[in-house]
Amino acid sequence: MIKEVRIDHRLVHGQVAFTWTKFLGATRIIVIDNKAAHDDLQKMAINMAKPQGVKLNIFSVEEALSKMPKVEKLSDVIFMVFGNTKDCADFVEAYPKLPVINYGGITKKEGSAHVFEVVYLNPSELEDTKRILQHGTKVVMQQLPTTKREVLDVDSIKF
Amino acid sequence: MKTKVLLATHGEMARGIQSAISLIVGDVDLDIMCCYTEENFSLEEASKTYLDSIDFENERLIVCTDLVGGSVNNEFFKHKQFYDFILISNVNLGLLIDLLLSGQTLEKEDIQERCKSELLNVHYFDNIGEVAFLDADL
Numbered sequence: 001m002i003k004e005v006r007i008d009h010r011l012v013h014g015q016v017a018f019t020w021t022k023f024l025g026a027t028r029i030i031v032i033d034n035k036a037a038h039d040d041l042q043k044m045a046i047n048m049a050k051p052q053g054v055k056l057n058i059f060s061v062e063e064a065l066s067k068m069p070k071v072e073k074l075s076d077v078i079f080m081v082f083g084n085t086k087d088c089a090d091f092v093e094a095y096p097k098l099p100v101i102n103y104g105g106i107t108k109k110e111g112s113a114h115v116f117e118v119v120y121l122n123p124s125e126l127e128d129t130k131r132i133l134q135h136g137t138k139v140v141m142q143q144l145p146t147t148k149r150e151v152l153d154v155d156s157i158k159f
Numbered sequence: 160m161k162t163k164v165l166l167a168t169h170g171e172m173a174r175g176i177q178s179a180i181s182l183i184v185g186d187v188d189l190d191i192m193c194c195y196t197e198e199n200f201s202l203e204e205a206s207k208t209y210l211d212s213i214d215f216e217n218e219r220l221i222v223c224t225d226l227v228g229g230s231v232n233n234e235f236f237k238h239k240q241f242y243d244f245i246l247i248s249n250v251n252l253g254l255l256i257d258l259l260l261s262g263q264t265l266e267k268e269d270i271q272e273r274c275k276s277e278l279l280n281v282h283y284f285d286n287i288g289e290v291a292f293l294d295a296d297l
Contacts, residue, residue, distance in 0.1 A: 014183035014256075022260045052278045057297055067297050144185035 002071075005080040007088050008104040011036060012049045012056075012081065015104070015144060021051050021079060023145040028055040028076035032064045032091060033083035061087050065094050085121070085128035096135035103141045103152060113159050116141045116150050126157055160219050162262045165209065166255065167192035167235065168225035179252055180259065187259050194231050202234050210242045220244035221258060221270070245270060253279045 003024045008016055011031055021029065029050065036042045037060035050056045055076065059067065071078065080098075082088040085106065092098060105118045112120035119141050121129065129139060133154065142149040166173045166189060173191035180189060192209065194202055213220050220242075224232040227248040235246055245267065247254070257273055258265075265273070273279070 018253075018256050019184050019260065052276065055296065070297050146185035146187070 001074075001076075002078045002080055002098065004102060005082070005098050005100070006102045006104040007082045007085060007106060009083055009107045010105060011083050012046045016079075016081060017049050017051050019144060020104075021054060024077060024079055026054060026077050026079035028057070028074065028078045030064065030071070030078060030080045031056070031058045031083075032061060032080065032087060033058070034060045034087055036083060037063065061090050064091060068095055085125040085132070089128035089131040092132045092135050092137055096137065098137050100138040100140060101132060102149075103139060104143055111159065113157050115152065115157060117147070118143055119152075121157060123159060126154065129154060160217065162219045162221060163188070163190065163213065164255075164258055164262060165190040165192060165220065165222045166224075166250070167194060167206070167222060167231050169194055169229060169231060170196060172225055176252060176255060180255060183252075184256055184259055189255075189259060192231075202230060206234050206238060210238055210244070213242075213244075215243060221262065222246050223250040223255060223258070224248045225250065247274060251279060251281075 003026060004020070006016070006020070010016070011033060012029060016029075020026075031046060036046060037058055043058050046058060047056060057067075082091070082101075088101060092101075103115075103119045106120055106125065108114070108120040109122050112122040112125075115121050129152065132139060139152040140149050141152055166176060168176075168191075171193050173193050177189055177191050180187065190209070192205060194200060194205065210220075222235050222244055224235060224246070225248070226232060229248075232246070232248040238244075239246060247270075254274065257276075257279070258270070261273075262270075
């Protein structure tokens, strides 16, 4: 079952590979990121960051959507990681069954508003977020298991 | 039984590692001992004072040091005849994160096994050889 869904621009890194994976008891990490899925070097890097004993898949949004029927049947504890809001929103639109998404870290870009801790959203990312919310998926922000899980309030975001 | 972890190193290494850990793991209990950072520092005194402060009836202690053969590890090793604690040396960030995240539930033998984990060994990264070695299992 899918235990946690995270958007983290750093994909699989310390906090994700060690802390979150342990905390969730995850046995499989599914990375869904169009850029990474088409970049062999990045795939290798992500594979190296993978914790011991945990399975890893790296899919583009399209690939991931096609695999969902298989994923739903897995007995693994799954940790799903997106690299950005656009891929995530595109995915949610086609697969609106994810109850909640954790914005674990989205980097500041030109025109970004600071939302909370390590989450920055620019106007385009805000639109992606609205798309996600429209499909009934909740959005929260929690960097680490020990930090507070804050609900994202789109109306409070000013540029 | 609560597991306490002490990281004792030469200089400010322990404090540096603590800052790295707080980024990756967040809020976590870790005692540190930065040795020889002050002129009047006495390793013998500092280590004994720390060990005397531990309630060994109710707490289990893991002491992690930076360097096998270093004075910091040598000193704590001497203390092992009088105090019952686990001593691990040549520690790295990965091992510490592992201990801090799982330490409460691991038995002594498990900890020993974890110390041998390949994932935690020093890795020499060769040239970019073959590409994607992911199992396409889905």
